[in-house]
Amino acid sequence: MKNQKYFTLWLCGICILIFLVQTIIPGFTELFMLTPNAPTLLWQFLTAVFLHGSITHLFFNLFALFLFGLMLEGIIGSKKFFWLFILSGIFANIVSFYWYPNALGASGAIMAVIGTLAVLRPGMTVWAFNLPMPMFIAAILWVGAGILGIFGFGDQGTGHLAHISGIFIGVLYGFYLRYKYPQSKPDFSQTQRIIIQEGAMRRWEDSNLK
Numbered sequence: 281m282k283n284q285k286y287f288t289l290w291l292c293g294i295c296i297l298i299f300l301v302q303t304i305i306p307g308f309t310e311l312f313m314l315t316p317n318a319p320t321l322l323w324q325f326l327t328a329v330f331l332h333g334s335i336t337h338l339f340f341n342l343f344a345l346f347l348f349g350l351m352l353e354g355i356i357g358s359k360k361f362f363w364l365f366i367l368s369g370i371f372a373n374i375v376s377f378y379w380y381p382n383a384l385g386a387s388g389a390i391m392a393v394i395g396t397l398a399v400l401r402p403g404m405t406v407w408a409f410n411l412p413m414p415m416f417i418a419a420i421l422w423v424g425a426g427i428l429g430i431f432g433f434g435d436q437g438t439g440h441l442a443h444i445s446g447i448f449i450g451v452l453y454g455f456y457l458r459y460k461y462p463q464s465k466p467d468f469s470q471t472q473r474i475i476i477q478e479g480a481m482r483r484w485e486d487s488n489l490k
Contacts, residue, residue: 292346295338299335313328325377333385341387369386375388375441380441387439396450
């Protein structure tokens with residue numbers, strides 16, 4: 281897409297920079313992550329998106345953001361992509377506030393990116409759950425895994441509800457783009473693929489939003 285500003289790379293860089301600050305300044309994470317004090321510390325609904333709990337958490341979130349973010353940004357443009365990421369991240373944190381005592385990470389916003397891609401590029405092949413599959417099938421399975429997680433199955437250190445809320449916003453936004461811009465109508469027959477190392481994709485699935 282013309283005039284693509286590569287906001288995906290800027291967001292990845294910001295997350296890396298902030299993680300370095302987290303490791304250097306004591307108390308930084310606790311001040312800016314989502315906590316029960318968020319209604320009086322409103323910035324936490326935004327800043328928590330850019331914080332991460334470990335180098336592994338950071339790496340696999342940036343892996344997914346780089347992979348899916350660059351693709352979506354190229355489809356819908358940098359400005360739309362940026363606001364989708366920011367607003368969906370805030371929304372996921374608002375939902376998380378009522379469900380989890382603390383939260384941090386970009387997973388809710390990344391799931392919104394995936395949800396939008398699932399609507400705009402449903403036939404795109406990705407590797408998920410140890411199998412190659414269409415993007416829209418992978419998104420359905422990720423939602424299903426999140427629902428199971430809410431009911432006690434899987435890793436209880438993962439913000440499953442934040443993931444579902446993010447992908448929900450992404451799907452809604454994808455349908456909005458489809459009907460506002462008819463040229464965005466998906467083509468189920470397209471053969472575009474994302475080639476991902478199976479282990480990397482699986483580890484990302486296991487390490488979301490700690």
